[in-house]
Amino acid sequence: MQVNPDFRLVYVPGVTPGKWTRVWGERLPDVPLALSAVAVGEAEPALHQGTADAGLVRLPVDRDVLSAIPLYTETTVVVIPKDHWLAAAEEVTLDDLSDEVVFHPLDDSLDWSAGLPGRPAFERPATTGDAIELVAANVGVLLVPQSLARLHHRRDLTFRPMVEAPQSQVALAWPQEQTTELVEEFIGIVRGRTANSSRGRGAQPAETPKAAPKKAAQPRKPQAGKPQPGKGGSGQRTQGKPRPGAGGRGGTQKRTGGGKPKRGR
Known part of the structure; x- marks a missing residue:
């Protein structure tokens, strides 16, 4: 029996692939989806080395070797202690940080x-985790995508x-040279295609429309005044009025020779 291979997907911190993996399980229940969380700097090498079929990564990547479809752009935030003076602001500008120590971790994904x-x-x-610890120690501040700030949340x-x-x-x-059927299927999922519009193996065959049931023929109603077939045939007596002058029961008899004698002249 042939066993379907896993679809190996890596993803970087801050990315939440849960909604896409649920759709995958519904459309391709016979193909396991192997998820691996990797550091930002490990995602691209995994694709180059063939240890992953696809990855949810942060741009930029090497477009000479990899194909990439941008999915969304994250808001950048500044992580600060709760008692920091910038906590009173609704938003912060780069000029507001001119006197602040700003950490730049080695796994920073911002350009x-x-x-x-x-x-x-x-x-x-x-x-980034190490930089968060330094921010908590009130040594400086850190700029990161909002998902990473939530990932490293502290009270x-x-x-x-x-x-x-x-x-x-x-x-x-x-990898550009590994655009497989399963990769096409996952592309359709992240782009929001339905199962029938997907190019991959999860597409369902179109159903042949069923013909509407034919209505049973209704019997034709006989027209008024016409005898129905099979009724009132030859030899059947019909009742009618008696002919004038005809004898029989109930008929009028003609009187002959009766009445008074005529007077003589």
């Missing part, structure tokens, strides 16, 4: 090619949306 705002930290934290920290800051874009990526 700071135009320059990091604020004052640089003494050293770069290894991970003593809060975050505010940034204005005019770089943003992170989440995409579905896969």
Whole structure:
């Protein structure tokens, strides 16, 4: 018996593939979906090395080797202690951070090619999680996609949306030379295609419309004044009025020779 291979999907921190994996299970219950959470820097190598069929990654990726479909763009926020003076603001600008120490972790997914705002930290934290710990210690602040701020939520920290800051874009990526039927199926799921409109194996065959049942023929009603077939045939007596002058019961007899004698002249 042939066993269907797994569809191997990697995803980076902050991405929640739950809604797509549920649809996969409904459409392809015979093909297991193997999920693997990886660090930001590990997703692209997994696709290059063939240890994953597709990945939910953060752009940019190597477009010479990988195909990618952007899915959504995240809001960038600044993570600060709850008692920080910026906590009173509804949103924060880059200029507001000019006097703040801004951490730039090694796994940062934001593009700071135009320059990091604020004052640089003494050293770069290894991970976003490490940078969160330093923010909680009131050493500096951190700019991250909103999903990462929620992922590393702490009671003593809060975050505010940034204005005019770089943003992170989440995409579905896969090797260009490995656009398989299962990859096509997952593309259809993340794009919101229905099962019948999907290009993959989960598409359901179109049903042949059933013909409407024919109505039974109704018997024709006989017209008034006409005898119905099979009734009142030859030899059947019909009752009518007696002919004038005809004898018989109830007839009028003609009187002859009766009455008074005529007088003589």
